[in-house]
Amino acid sequence: MKSYLVAKEKGKNTFGGGVVQAIARGMLGSGMVIGLVSFIQGWDARDIRPALLTVEEEADSVVLSDYNPYGLSRILKGYIGGGRVGLIGRTCDVRAAIELAKRNQVNLDDIYTIGIACTEPRKCLSGETRGNCLRCQHFIPTMADLNCVLAEKATIVEAMNDKGAKALAVATVEEVAAFDPGYDFDQLRRAAAEHQEKDFAVKNLSFAEKLSYWFSQFDKCLKCYGCRNVCPICYCKECVLEGDRGIVPGGEIPPAKLFHLTRLAHVADSCLNCGQCDSACPMDIPISRLYHMLHQDLCALFGHESGMDMNPPPLAFITPQERTDMATVMERR
Amino acid sequence: MIRKLMEVVGIEPERLRLEWISASEATKFAQVVTNFTEQIRALGPNPLGVRA
Numbered sequence: 001m002k003s004y005l006v007a008k009e010k011g012k013n014t015f016g017g018g019v020v021q022a023i024a025r026g027m028l029g030s031g032m033v034i035g036l037v038s039f040i041q042g043w044d045a046r047d048i049r050p051a052l053l054t055v056e057e058e059a060d061s062v063v064l065s066d067y068n069p070y071g072l073s074r075i076l077k078g079y080i081g082g083g084r085v086g087l088i089g090r091t092c093d094v095r096a097a098i099e100l101a102k103r104n105q106v107n108l109d110d111i112y113t114i115g116i117a118c119t120e121p122r123k124c125l126s127g128e129t130r131g132n133c134l135r136c137q138h139f140i141p142t143m144a145d146l147n148c149v150l151a152e153k154a155t156i157v158e159a160m161n162d163k164g165a166k167a168l169a170v171a172t173v174e175e176v177a178a179f180d181p182g183y184d185f186d187q188l189r190r191a192a193a194e195h196q197e198k199d200f201a202v203k204n205l206s207f208a209e210k211l212s213y214w215f216s217q218f219d220k221c222l223k224c225y226g227c228r229n230v231c232p233i234c235y236c237k238e239c240v241l242e243g244d245r246g247i248v249p250g251g252e253i254p255p256a257k258l259f260h261l262t263r264l265a266h267v268a269d270s271c272l273n274c275g276q277c278d279s280a281c282p283m284d285i286p287i288s289r290l291y292h293m294l295h296q297d298l299c300a301l302f303g304h305e306s307g308m309d310m311n312p313p314p315l316a317f318i319t320p321q322e323r324t325d326m327a328t329v330m331e332r333r
Numbered sequence: 334m335i336r337k338l339m340e341v342v343g344i345e346p347e348r349l350r351l352e353w354i355s356a357s358e359a360t361k362f363a364q365v366v367t368n369f370t371e372q373i374r375a376l377g378p379n380p381l382g383v384r385a
Contacts, residue, residue: 210343
């Protein structure tokens with residue numbers, strides 16, 4: 001059920017009627033969570049920092065900027081329990097948390113996810129629109145516990161499950177009359193489809209052209225490992241791409257092509273198109289474009305999309321149909 | 334999935350083949366390997382092997 005809410009006590013960040021801040025205050029104040037992962041503002045509007053808020057008074061510092069310099073779920077990854085935590089993030093942050101949960105990296109029972117809908121594509125540090133966000137078609141975080149769509153003066157909040165209802169119950173908010181926030185998500189979705197078509201045009205090239213295009217991109221790679229380090233779903237503690245791990249001799253760096261193709265094979269089935277790899281890359285390699293493109297092909301193949309639900313990833317199980325197929329092959333022998 | 338990956342970055346997916354052959358199926362093994370070798374030879378050298 002959707003509720004149209006404003007906060008009773010407004011802090012300094014009042015876009016959306018301060019509802020998200022009120023929820024944060026309620027959750028921290030009631031002791032429901034021991035910490036909240038969110039963005040806070042540093043020196044100015046372009047200095048957005050990830051933070052773990054632990055006391056009620058910090059709730060007002062939660063900012064919902066158009067600039068997301070970090071995949072917040074990455075912070076949750078190292079978390080191994082000891083109390084519940086909350087995550088205030090965009091759709092891709094919430095989806096990343098779900099993907100991590102599927103791989104036993106986090107326990108979703110310990111995490112309250114508060115998803116904030118994207119009503120426009122996010123920006124880079126320079127103020128330019130992020131390429132991956134232009135392609136993104138996931139605006140409303142329906143997979144989160146609490147799903148918030150912010151408007152100028154109030155927020156539309158929907159509790160998607162019991163956890164979400166509990167989080168909403170501790171917030172000091174009041175209901176206002178239903179209104180239309182005026183966001184045209186269908187238009188955004190159409191625009192994203194157009195951007196996908198444009199960005200994925202490389203798909204239609206011949207094999208040799210594609211290969212030379214991607215290899216020329218990979219050759220720019222400095223092997224800073226930035227894309228791996230910011231990736232919210234790259235969770236291996238001991239990465240196969242590091243020296244002395246079987247592929248690369250100790251003290252050496254992997255060849256550029258191998259580095260990117262290995263990463264691609266590892267994360268393509270769970271890529272969320274969050275674009276953190278693009279932002280991190282000092283050489284402007286369009287990494288998320290390649291991952292998103294492959295992920296979409298896999299979606300079509302397996303009928304599975306990353307981070308939408310707790311269904312296991314397609315390569316982690318065998319369907320009954322596949323089992324029968326396999327048995328038939330064996331019998332033919 | 335690896336086939337899709339190869340397709341996306343521009344390596345002919347025919348370069349990858351997965352077959353289940355039992356230890357007792359020597360003839361089948363020989364046949365598959367010969368076929369595959371011929372197929373690969375027809376495709377030419379591996380584009381990944383070209384060193385810049």
